[in-house]
Amino acid sequence: MTPDASRPDPGAPAPEVRTMLRPGPVVTRADWPETPVRSLHVIRIGGAGMSAVARLALEAGLAVSGSDSQDGQFIAPLREAGARIGIGFDAELLAEDCDLVAVSTAVRPDNPEVIAAHERGIAVIHRAAALAGLLGERRTIAVAGTHGKTSTTAMATVALRGGGDDPAWALGAAVPDLGRNAGFGTGTSAVVEADESDGSFLAFAPRAVVVTNLEPDHLDFHGTLENLTAAFDALTERIVDGGALIVCADDPGAAALGERAAVRGVRVERYGTGDDVDWRVVSEEARADGTAVAYATPAGEASATLAVHGHHNVLNALGALAAAHAALPEAAVQDLLGGIAPFTGASRRFEKKGTRAGVTVYDDYAHHPREVAATIAAARGIVGEGRVIAVFQPHLFSRTRDFASDFAAALAGADEALVMPVYAAREDPDPATTARTITDLAPAGASVRPLDDRAEVAGLVAGAARPGDVVLMLGAGDVVEETPVVLAALADAEERA
Structure with missing residues (x-):
């Protein structure tokens, strides 16, 4: 099992805050120059x-x-x-x-x-330093966390629009609702996806920081959970006077981060499902067209039908709502939520790619065990009597090794799961780490199968899927290239039937 971000090891060496902002072999200065840049x-x-x-x-x-x-x-x-x-x-x-x-x-x-x-x-x-320099003095929301950053950043952007502002935004993915992944806007606020993977989120001095969750990840850069946690602590120290840290209280790592920040005098607002939070999920109901939600907030109750699915998106929307209110307190909370409601999601975030032979195929960027589990749960909520078939491409040999048992447990939540060969990305090949590193740890009775060749994916999915099923194409690598192949194979199978 992975270590618990809410309980750092007291016997570990003193943590080190690691960041790519510092001058080194590539970077020569940590921030935007004071001289004019044309x-x-x-x-x-x-x-x-x-x-x-x-x-x-x-x-x-x-x-x-x-x-x-x-x-x-x-x-x-x-x-x-x-x-x-x-x-x-x-x-x-x-x-x-x-x-x-x-x-x-x-x-x-x-x-x-x-x-x-x-x-x-x-x-x-x-x-990140370039983003911070370009945004200047805007009231900036920085969205951080192990999962959900892109969706929450986009939701906060459309929430501010609902409140009457025209914010700048910068995301790590294309967002159909926004037309592109970044825009300068004409308003007073800005929303950025703050990347913890290399500690570069310390470039920002935000009005509000949202932390959706905090779990071990990117340890290839940070080295230890304690170093990663120290980087998040350092981010909370970057919040401007009068600003707020907004944490998901349902996540132990984020909740613990909030507790430490509060001790240092940072204003902390908590959101989640518990009775003791500032921003609370009162109810949620999965529907064919999205999710009906009701929230209790410090500014009154608000309700809407979100166009997105899944409990994780109910929480993402609430975190975005709290952040938008912190940056634009004069806006009515129902107007802010009204901006979020029609949001259909970021590219490759539970993105519907098509239906063939009665089987609906979704792409999702999930590449961490909790993301995989959340996406499978979201599919389970809409599939009805059908089955959930997951195709997962592990991303990075180090992440596959570190979280193998957690990936196996998450994938066991699908009715059938296929694990593709590992996508190396920036790492050198490791012949000892394969799809079987995960599948060998699957719980008894789970259908979690390793693949030696990605060319097997389409045929196996087409042979297994039945009308009413949902197929999930999961991963941060090039698994997306297999999605049209799977759709074509499903169509071919239907023609032959």
Whole structure:
């Protein structure tokens, strides 16, 4: 079992706050320069997070250039908006008048554009520092947590719109309801998805911090749970005077974070299902078209039918509501909730991709055991008499090893589960860690099956699925590429029947 984030090991060494903001082999300064910035170069501009930086910079009136190793869904829209983007990394892509370079944690010291920036004396900052600099003095909501950040960030954005503001926003995924993953807005507030994976969320000085949950993850960077927890504690110390920390009291790690912050004098607001919270779920009812909810809040009761499914989204919406109220206290809470209600979800967050042969297929980014369990539970809530079939692609060898038993337990919640080969992402191959690392630990009687080849997925799903079933395509890697193949196989099976 994984360690408990609410109970750090008292015998562990003193924790260390790790962050990629500090100057090192790539980054040369921790924050946005005080001198005027007119031209920004974004390395790996095609990623969801980096493209958000580029989008905000363009809408703020900066000249933007960038590069990436390959084309992608965010590059064409940025080019249309005026960004000059090259495919491949080349020092010549840095404009003569470039004032600043923004990078992600994935950018290496030997990148020719990084080398050129260092040689030319151009400051290089991390993506989060660029976001913080672009947002300036706006009343910022930073959404952090092991799971649910993207959905909660998007919900807080539409809540502020419901309250009459036009906020800036920056997310780590495309959001159909918002039209894109970032926007500068014209209002007084901003909402950002604050990334704990590399400690870069410490770039922000927010009016409100939402912590949806706090569990062990990204230990390949932080090293220990205690270091990860220390980074979250440091984030709470970044809240501006008069601001608030908003924690989900249903999560032990987030609740403990709130308790420690309160001792230091931080204003803490708690949300969840218990009777002793400030923002409480009074009722929820799963429906075919979403979830009917009623909330009790410090500003009065509010109710709506959310367009999203799952208890986790009921909590995400409540956290977003509390955050929006903290940033825009003059808005009526029912108006804020009214902004959230029609929100249909972020890309790859329980995203319906199609129905073939009576079988409905969803994509979901779930890559942590709790996310996998929550997504399966959400599917169970709408499937009726049908079955839930999960296809899971583990993401990172280290995460697969660390959470193997928890993944096995989560996947056992499906009627059938197929585990694909591990997606390495940034890690070197580990032949000893495979799909069987998870499936060998599945509870007795559970149908959790390992696959040696991803090519098996479509045929196995088409052979197993029946009308009324739900298929979940889960993972943070390229499992998404198998979704259209699965839909085609289901259609072919129906034609042959």
